[in-house]
Amino acid sequence: MSEPSEHPANRLRVATYNIHKGVQGVGPVRRLEIHNLGHAIEQLDADIVCLQEVRKMNRKAAIHFPRWPELPQADFLAPEGYTAVYETNAITRHGEHGNALLTRWPVLHKSHRDISDHRFEQRGLLHVVIEVEGVPVHAIVVHLGLIKGSRVRQVAQLRDFIEKEIPPDERLVVAGDFNDWGARMRYAMNAMGLRDSGDLRGPRILTYPSRMPLTQLDFIYARHMSVTECAVPRGAIWARMSDHLPLVSDFSL
Template sequence: MRSDRLRIATYNIHKGVRGTGPAKRLEIHALQRGVHELGADLVCLQEVRAHHQGDARRFHRHWPQQQQADFLAPDGYQVAYRSNAYTRGGEHGNALLSRLPLVDIAHHDVSDHRLEQRGLLHVTLQWLDAPLHVLVMHLGLFHGSRLRQVQALGRYLGARVPAHERLLVAGDFNDWREQLDPSMGLLGLQRAVVARTFPARAPLFALDRVYLRGLEALHAEVPRGAPWVRMSDHLPLLVEVRAL
């Protein structure tokens, strides 16, 4: 890795399980191997669990003792995790696995209505002798909600992230109709790449994204193949970036 470049991954891991009812299966161990194979310096994860009583009972022989973010982190990586949604028997949220040291961790609620609990994870890193801000998000299922969540992101950035500092925003944007780029552009954020990641078996939609400020995208890829289509309903997105 060159010192002025970073390899970024964003991945919705679907809480480490797939399927429903009797066909439900645990995928967190395969996901651990997959995250290691990505070889990313920063791994932005969505739908990550700290705990879930039902799944822990069902898969008690193989359910990790650690929280999922800690379990997935490669050796030597630091972990930031914050819950977004609290559900019956458990919760889930966003995480960042970082090869770079963490300077600060913050969480901000961007829920738009009572039926969906959403939040952003803000991690400040030190890179190239300057702050690098990484925000991990998982936006809502309705277009109006997503627009308001982007507006909430803008207010948060205005209050918490200096305009001259490098910034990347990554996650599952649920933007089926490709309507959010202009709103993100008004915040000074440019989309790194358009790459289809959902559904994993036959991707048609570019829901998983990385937006950049003060950084340039050099290369992007979407890992495919048998292991990846089983592990989650999304495929991971990998982007190599360079500092401007």
């Protein structure tokens, strides 16, 4: 699929991207990609960018890479004029990482919920309310677990959060790395009134692995907005920056 076209004023462009903590490769061939990711995110020209595996800090990586940014990754990646919102999901021996949201629209409110299903995977959802042309739009960034049972329970927690915290008549976007092989969580998301670009019935959307995409793990769901276009940027530079490709959807307002 090609990159998304220029979007008119009555469209909201949403992107989701698992950035793999800004580092690719293993062992002595590890390389820092955070600077390339900054340029790439700017090129997406999205109103809302939902990011997963974002490092707030990592002492070991900061020593290993001379060009490690002094800013937390969410702030470093935010294009000029954007607001960065970050919440930690996991605290490790050397630092912290979690979900982030970047937006060119004013941020009204943020909250966070721990949705960890077991102690080996620390997961959370980041909720941000954004004002778009005077209207509130709720955005939730998620990164679900690797085990199917965990994902089922985490989607149930997501539903509980939406029912309690978000008015049913307001616009909502839920985006992130669902780790959802075969789009099995789509039925539960649809039951909440949330639809994704799969409803376009177009070509298959493949986001993982980036070098040779075989499946879709990354999704953007929405309610009270209609998806009009969906794209996955491709090419050598996108394949090297992360193990995931970004997903970009345009919605009609």
